[in-house]
Amino acid sequence: MKDELIRATARDGKFRAFAVRTTQLTEELRQRHQTTPTATAALGRTLAAGLLMGAMMKGDEKQTIQVKGDGPIGQIVVDANAAGEVRGYVDNPAVDLPLNSLGKLDVRGAVGTDGFIYIIRDLGLKEPYLGSTPIVSGELAEDFTYYFAKSEQTPSVVALGVLVDKDYTVKESGGFIIQLLPGVSEEEISFLEEKLSAVTSVTSLLESGATLEDILTSILEDVRILDRMDVHFRCKCSRERVERTLISLGKEELTSILEEDGKIDLVCHFCNETYHFTDKEIEDVLAKIEG
Numbered sequence: 001m002k003d004e005l006i007r008a009t010a011r012d013g014k015f016r017a018f019a020v021r022t023t024q025l026t027e028e029l030r031q032r033h034q035t036t037p038t039a040t041a042a043l044g045r046t047l048a049a050g051l052l053m054g055a056m057m058k059g060d061e062k063q064t065i066q067v068k069g070d071g072p073i074g075q076i077v078v079d080a081n082a083a084g085e086v087r088g089y090v091d092n093p094a095v096d097l098p099l100n101s102l103g104k105l106d107v108r109g110a111v112g113t114d115g116f117i118y119i120i121r122d123l124g125l126k127e128p129y130l131g132s133t134p135i136v137s138g139e140l141a142e143d144f145t146y147y148f149a150k151s152e153q154t155p156s157v158v159a160l161g162v163l164v165d166k167d168y169t170v171k172e173s174g175g176f177i178i179q180l181l182p183g184v185s186e187e188e189i190s191f192l193e194e195k196l197s198a199v200t201s202v203t204s205l206l207e208s209g210a211t212l213e214d215i216l217t218s219i220l221e222d223v224r225i226l227d228r229m230d231v232h233f234r235c236k237c238s239r240e241r242v243e244r245t246l247i248s249l250g251k252e253e254l255t256s257i258l259e260e261d262g263k264i265d266l267v268c269h270f271c272n273e274t275y276h277f278t279d280k281e282i283e284d285v286l287a288k289i290e291g
Contacts, residue, residue: 003020003230005228015179015181015188016178017216020055023172028233034094036095043088052175084232158175246264
């Protein structure tokens with residue numbers, strides 16, 4: 001199955017739902033950043049959350065998720081937009097922890113339980129929207145659930161998962177968000193809770209061959225799919241952008257680098273692409289500064 005995202009409603013519009021498959025995307029980021037299984041799981045869960053939240057935006061709107069816990073993985077950063085484009089990285093892709101007490105990848109141990117999740121949204125206004133909530137679990141799905149409840153006052157169920165194979169490649173990855181809209185009755189809430197209690201994990205459903213529509217239907221029953229879209233990795237870095245960064249360093253600092261090293265290698269955090277500038281190319285940048 002290809003990576004994609006669907007938007008849906010259910011129960012006469014009293015629930016809205018989003019589901020995404022990110023297996024190929026998460027594998028691409030694993031290869032780009034050479035993440036360990038634990039780091040792959042942490043980045044993959046945040047990646048899925050970014051796409052699901054991006055699907056709630058419109059037009060050219062975009063957002064950045066920053067997970068800043070006290071665990072050894074450091075910061076997790078994911079950029080996503082309304083068009084299904086995403087990129088991301090972790091500070092320490094090599095973090096490697098033993099399996100937790102349940103025999104699962106220890107994402108909580110990698111992320112930590114003390115810190116914050118920050119959501120920065122560019123809505124095309126003068127100032128971006130900034131929301132934040134404390135990390136309450138470190139497993140990430142619970143942390144995003146808490147974010148929606150406290151920061152956006154929207155009762156939500158967030159499920160995120162990454163299944164890593166024995167050879168460390170990504171076997172399945174994805175997630176879903178179900179949100180309760182005004183007018184939901186206690187009976188309907190109980191219905192949802194009962195259905196969710198029977199769900200093992202989003203990755204086990206994907207591994208069994210369930211489609212995104214199958215997953216939402218198994219929980220909400222009368223699902224109406226509003227639309228589908230492909231999701232894919234996209235980094236905004238380019239040699240031209242990197243050159244502008246060099247120009248911003250100024251003549252004095254660039255001259256110092258040229259004299260000491262004779263070259264510059266800059267690596268993009270998001271895609272791990274390396275941009276190499278020789279001594280001649282640095283001199284060309286200096287010439288642009290001098291006008």
